[in-house]
Amino acid sequence: MAHPTSQSRPAVVPPPTKHQLALMIWLAVFPTLIVLNLALDDWLSTLAPVLRTFVLVTIAVPIVIYGLMPRLHKLRGRLLNRLASR
Secondary structure (H helix, E strand, O other): OOOOOOOOOOOOOOOOOHHHHHHHHHHHHHHHHHHHHHHHHHHHOOOOHHHHHHHHHHHHHHHHHHHHHHHHHHHHHHHHHHHHOO
16 A cells, blocks of 8 residues: 655645734634625614624624634645745
């Protein structure tokens, strides 16, 4: 049975630095909040600021944590592996 060589599988990618993670979070949160604000503006404009913020956060956090951050982590891994293979 053939074993994959270390060159055939991607290298293990270390966790992001604080600066990388901050950038990834910003890249996920900012567009999400813009889209939600634009999509829900008519409805949200009738709410008090605290309630509006609560609604936005309640919708945005799952989108960011379960939808966008895993994709950004994958993308970061691909980029680092591509750079390492050069």
